[in-house]
Amino acid sequence: MHPILKGDNCKKFLLGNEAIVRGAVESRVQVGAAYPGTPSSEIGNNLFQMQKDLSGLYFEFAVNEKVAMEIVGAASACGLRSITCMKHVGLNVASDAFMSLAYVGVEGGLVVVTADDPSCHSSQNEQDNRYYAKLAQVPMLEAFDPHTAYVLTKEAFSLSEKFKLPVLLRTTTRVSHARGVVEVGAIPFDFYTTFKKGFFKKDPFRFVPVPAVARKQHKLLLEKLEELQNLASSFNFNQFIPKGKLGICASGVAVNYVIDALEDLGLQDEVSLLILTFTHPFPEKLALEFLSQVETCVVVEELEPYLEENLRALAYTHGLKTKILGKKEKLLPRYFEFTPTQVKEALANAFNLKRFTVEVPPFDFSDKLPARPPVLCQGCPHRETYKLIKEVLQEMGIEERTIYPTDIGCYTLGIQPPLNMADYLLCMGSSVGTPCGFDVATDQRVVAFIGDSTFFHAGLSPLVNAKFNKHNFTLVVLDNDTTAMTGHQPVPSQTIKSPIIQDHPTIPIQKIVEALDIPYVVINPYKKEEAKELIQPLLEKQELSVIIAKAPCILYKTKSQKGS
Amino acid sequence: MKKIKGLVVGVGGQGIILFTRVLGEACLKADIPVIVSEVHGMAQRGGVVESSICLFGKSPYTSEGEADFIVAFEPAEALRFVKRAKKETKFIISKDPILPFAVKEGSANYPDLNPFFEEMTSYFNQVFLVPGEELAKEAGSVKALNMVMLGAATALEIFPLNREALVEAMLELLPEKLHQVNLKAFDLGFNYIKSIL
Numbered sequence: 133m134h135p136i137l138k139g140d141n142c143k144k145f146l147l148g149n150e151a152i153v154r155g156a157v158e159s160r161v162q163v164g165a166a167y168p169g170t171p172s173s174e175i176g177n178n179l180f181q182m183q184k185d186l187s188g189l190y191f192e193f194a195v196n197e198k199v200a201m202e203i204v205g206a207a208s209a210c211g212l213r214s215i216t217c218m219k220h221v222g223l224n225v226a227s228d229a230f231m232s233l234a235y236v237g238v239e240g241g242l243v244v245v246t247a248d249d250p251s252c253h254s255s256q257n258e259q260d261n262r263y264y265a266k267l268a269q270v271p272m273l274e275a276f277d278p279h280t281a282y283v284l285t286k287e288a289f290s291l292s293e294k295f296k297l298p299v300l301l302r303t304t305t306r307v308s309h310a311r312g313v314v315e316v317g318a319i320p321f322d323f324y325t326t327f328k329k330g331f332f333k334k335d336p337f338r339f340v341p342v343p344a345v346a347r348k349q350h351k352l353l354l355e356k357l358e359e360l361q362n363l364a365s366s367f368n369f370n371q372f373i374p375k376g377k378l379g380i381c382a383s384g385v386a387v388n389y390v391i392d393a394l395e396d397l398g399l400q401d402e403v404s405l406l407i408l409t410f411t412h413p414f415p416e417k418l419a420l421e422f423l424s425q426v427e428t429c430v431v432v433e434e435l436e437p438y439l440e441e442n443l444r445a446l447a448y449t450h451g452l453k454t455k456i457l458g459k460k461e462k463l464l465p466r467y468f469e470f471t472p473t474q475v476k477e478a479l480a481n482a483f484n485l486k487r488f489t490v491e492v493p494p495f496d497f498s499d500k501l502p503a504r505p506p507v508l509c510q511g512c513p514h515r516e517t518y519k520l521i522k523e524v525l526q527e528m529g530i531e532e533r534t535i536y537p538t539d540i541g542c543y544t545l546g547i548q549p550p551l552n553m554a555d556y557l558l559c560m561g562s563s564v565g566t567p568c569g570f571d572v573a574t575d576q577r578v579v580a581f582i583g584d585s586t587f588f589h590a591g592l593s594p595l596v597n598a599k600f601n602k603h604n605f606t607l608v609v610l611d612n613d614t615t616a617m618t619g620h621q622p623v624p625s626q627t628i629k630s631p632i633i634q635d636h637p638t639i640p641i642q643k644i645v646e647a648l649d650i651p652y653v654v655i656n657p658y659k660k661e662e663a664k665e666l667i668q669p670l671l672e673k674q675e676l677s678v679i680i681a682k683a684p685c686i687l688y689k690t691k692s693q694k695g696s
Numbered sequence: 697m698k699k700i701k702g703l704v705v706g707v708g709g710q711g712i713i714l715f716t717r718v719l720g721e722a723c724l725k726a727d728i729p730v731i732v733s734e735v736h737g738m739a740q741r742g743g744v745v746e747s748s749i750c751l752f753g754k755s756p757y758t759s760e761g762e763a764d765f766i767v768a769f770e771p772a773e774a775l776r777f778v779k780r781a782k783k784e785t786k787f788i789i790s791k792d793p794i795l796p797f798a799v800k801e802g803s804a805n806y807p808d809l810n811p812f813f814e815e816m817t818s819y820f821n822q823v824f825l826v827p828g829e830e831l832a833k834e835a836g837s838v839k840a841l842n843m844v845m846l847g848a849a850t851a852l853e854i855f856p857l858n859r860e861a862l863v864e865a866m867l868e869l870l871p872e873k874l875h876q877v878n879l880k881a882f883d884l885g886f887n888y889i890k891s892i893l
Binding site: 143144145147170171173174253254277278306309310311312313385387388389391392395396469471472473474490491492493494495496497498500501502503504505506507509549550619 | 755
């Protein structure tokens with residue numbers, strides 16, 4: 133049995149992402165869909181694996197986050213509890229569907245997990261997705277450790293069902309990838325013995341947001357938000373702990389740093405706390421009670437001043453003189469993860485504790501030590517592909533001028549010397565869209581790199597654009613049979629498949645390229661001379677072409693041979 | 697109880713996650729509040745890996761001047777994280793270097809660490825070097841370095857848990873075919889520290 137399913141009504145040592153899975157299964161989730169993305173990946177991975185043990189659960193890895201959002205939206209419209217999860221930038225991709233989902237609403241509870249990544253541990257930006265809740269006008273819960281991730285997942289399902297709205301559940305890397313003690317309930321195994329189908333009750337004047345419907349639904353949504361605003365103030369896991377005239381308002385992982393810092397500073401009995409987990413709509417009534425009882429309020433939240441803006445507006449509206457200290461005063465920065473020491477220092481500063489200093493060793497060796505940038509694994513086929521293409525372009529005398537748009541995956545590591553073959557990147561699929569622009573704007577050769585999974589995620593439509601609008605560049609599809617970087621999730625073109633989807637078809641990338649009538653070659657990157665001969669003619673011609681470099685990820689190959 | 701904060705550092709692929717999981721499961725059994733952080737994703741590809749441990753507290757992050765202990769699976773990584781330490785920090789360091797890819801390729805240097813260690817040991821009083829690779833090999837697999845280090849850390853009594861509690865958690869987490877090697881690795885690390893104390 134899957135380890136997350138083991139044990140009822142006990143304490144488990146779970147990763148934040150595993151706690152979400154446990155909470156979802158205890159809540160009788162039936163349908164899940166997701167595209168992998170760190171730091172959210174373990175949610176999908178575990179739901180995928182769990183289907184072996186729970187016949188009543190369906191999960192699929194969708195080609196991208198928007199498709200995943202559409203799948204769970206429809207499943208929920210049929211009355212089934214559903215979940216999707218994604219990294220913060222994944223919600224950008226899914227946002228089109230997400231925004232309308234708020235208007236048409238849901239039937240079965242629908243939880244949308246966004247895992248944000250302050251400090252960009254594995255991302256191209258550190259956007260604060262709490263503003264998506266505000267933008268889409270949906271309720272949002274913020275977890276601050278694995279246990280709250282578990283509890284809030286369960287709360288999110290009932291909240292969603294009660295208000296017939298999707299609920300955004302927000303974590304960050306330091307919550308998703310923290311492992312802590314979670315007090316779990318029971319798994320409803322009886323419920324999961326068979327997959328129980330739902331029923332879609334037609335209601336086009338709700339589910340089809342043509343302008344007349346959309347206008348009506350928006351008003352309805354705003355009415356729901358008002359009700360939710362009241363509920364947020366009485367929400368069980370929003371806590372106002374009144375103590376003295378000094379106050380702190382916090383959400384997310386910073387809650388832990390605040391509690392530990394107060395203990396270290398000996399202030400735990402003097403400082404009033406407003407700990408928030410239900411943060412959109414903002415719990416105004418509760419926050420007002422807090423602001424009226426303190427003279428100073430320090431706001432401790434990572435990234436954007438979301439709570440801070442709400443608190444300031446509230447204080448202004450009610451004519452309160454409470455001193456609010458946060459990002460505006462540069463007490464804490466708007467970038468990167470916080471550290472406990474940083475929070476401790478900020479609080480000592482804000483509360484004028486002059487004697488407090490953190491003692492750190494008087495030396496630092498970090499700039500004298502060798503760096504360890506992540507690198508392509510030994511024997512990785514991507515490295516071979518990069519090397520042989522570089523050689524051909526060098527032999528042609530145009531390598532230095534060639535522009536290498538790249539994409540999101542292990543192969544972005546082509547940025548490292550000695551390869552230096554990553555020049556421009558925006559987001560998933562941008563390696564195919566941006567060459568269309570480079571082609572118009574410069575005479576430099578463009579050789580772009582994209583992985584198989586990213587190709588299916590967001591590379592198909594720009595390739596059609598390139599063909600239709602007559603853009604000239606060479607696209608290299610690094611087809612390694614898997615979604616490697618996030619932990620080997622399935623990809624439509626793969627030939628080595630997980631036993632769970634053994635009967636799924638293979639969709640070869642070359643057939644898609646053929647259908648678009650684009651010249652292409654398929655190479656084996658380990659056969660260097662043969663591959664160089666195949667690609668040279670394509671690179672010499674100034675026309676749209678595709679090189680498919682086909683060789684499985686060595687880790688994936690080894691893993692599947694071992695049968696895990 | 698007073699908070700105990702620590703850091704386990706090393707290089708992607710050294711098995712740091714198992715170290716913290718065994719410790720965490722042992723804490724869970726003993727009803728000790730515990731939270732750790734793990735590194736997943738791209739950073740695992742041969743990069744620097746750090747895992748924070750916090751017992752009796754809430755923060756899954758051990759930052760500057762906070763560590764009660766630092767377990768380093770690689771000597772340069774111990775040095776990289778000294779700013780997280782305080783005067784009384786206990787260091788347990790596996791002394792065998794792992795060369796970064798750039799060093800193997802010849803485009804970077806792996807410096808002589810001895811001068812840094814001299815500076816370090818003149819400031820900190822409790823720096824313990826462990827022949828990690830040798831002990832892991834003796835146990836039967838270089839991969840068992842993580843359990844050598846866990847055994848060593850246990851012998852130093854940096855966790856409020858005894859050998860039996862950690863061994864029990866370890867055996868429960870590992871498949872049976874790996875029990876012997878890892879148990880031996882744990883005890884070799886444990887006994888090594890006891891022999892030099």
